Amino acid sequence: GQNIDQPTEMTATEGAIVQINCTYQTSGFNGLFWYQQHAGEAPTFLSYNVLDGLEEKGRFSSFLSRSKGYSYLLLKELQMKDSASYLCAVRANTGGFKTIFGAGTRLFVKA
Amino acid sequence: ETGVTQTPRHLVMGMTNKKSLKCEQHLGHNAMYWYKQSAKKPLELMFVYNFKEQTENNSVPSRFSPECPNSSHLFLHLHTLQPEDSALYLCASSQGDRGFHSSNQPQHFGDGTRLSIL
Numbered sequence: 485g486q487n488i489d490q491p492t493e494m495t496a497t498e499g500a501i502v503q504i505n506c507t508y509q510t511s512g513f514n515g516l517f518w519y520q521q522h523a524g525e526a527p528t529f530l531s532y533n534v535l536d537g538l539e540e541k542g543r544f545s546s547f548l549s550r551s552k553g554y555s556y557l558l559l560k561e562l563q564m565k566d567s568a569s570y571l572c573a574v575r576a577n578t579g580g581f582k583t584i585f586g587a588g589t590r591l592f593v594k595a
Numbered sequence: 596e597t598g599v600t601q602t603p604r605h606l607v608m609g610m611t612n613k614k615s616l617k618c619e620q621h622l623g624h625n626a627m628y629w630y631k632q633s634a635k636k637p638l639e640l641m642f643v644y645n646f647k648e649q650t651e652n653n654s655v656p657s658r659f660s661p662e663c664p665n666s667s668h669l670f671l672h673l674h675t676l677q678p679e680d681s682a683l684y685l686c687a688s689s690q691g692d693r694g695f696h697s698s699n700q701p702q703h704f705g706d707g708t709r710l711s712i713l
Binding site: 492517519524526528573580583585587588 | 640705
C-alpha cells in the first residue's frame with residue numbers, strides 16, 4: 485500500500501530555520517511535491533523533487549532521498565506569514581499515475 | 596488568485612437536498628480533480644478527469660456525481676448526503692496527464708467549498 489507520514493504540528497520562532505520531515509512508502513515512485521496551505525485558502529505549489537538531493541528556491545529548500553523514502557522541507561529566515569500547513573505529496577505509478585497527499589504539518593511561527 | 600475558481604465558497608444543505616459545486620479553471624489545463632479535505636486527515640482524491648475523460652473514481656459513494664462538460668469546467672453534483680460528508684471540497688487542475696512526461700506538473704487548487712450537512 486501507500487503511506488505518507490509527517491508530523492502533525494511544529495512551532496518555530498520568527499527568523500529561525502525549521503525542517504519539516506516527510507517519509508513515504510509507495511511503489512512506482514515518480515516524484516514528490518510540497519504544497520503550502522494557509523487556513524481557509526487553496527494549497528499552493530512550493531517544490532518538486534524527483535532525483536536525490538537538495539532543490540533550493542529562495543528561503544525554501546526541499547530534499548529527497550529515494551532509497552530512504554524520505555524528504556524534508558527547509559524554511560529559512562522564518563516569517564510570521566509562513567504559519568500554514570505544509571503538505572507532502574507523492575506521485576506514484578500504480579497502474580496509472582496518482583498523487584497521494586499526507587495529512588499535512590501545521591507550522592506555527594511565533595514572535 | 597490561483598486561476599481556479601470554485602463556487603459557492605460555503606454551502607449548508609439538508610440531507611435530502613440536491614446541490615452542485617462548480618469549478619472553473621483559466622489555466623489552459625486538461626486535467627481536473629475533486630478532493631475532499633477533512634480536519635487532520637490527508638486530502639482524499641475523489642475523481643480525476645484527464646482530457647475530459649474520467650480516469651479515476653476513488654470508491655466514492657454514488658451520492659457524489661461528477662460532470663466535466665469541457666476541459667475548463669468541472670461540477671460535483673450532490674444528492675442525499677450524510678453528516679460525515681461535511682468537509683472542504685477542493686478542485687484542482689494540472690496539465691493533461693500523459694504519464695511520465697507530466698510528472699513534474701503541480702496541481703493548482705481552488706479555495707474550496709466548505710460544505711456543511713445538517
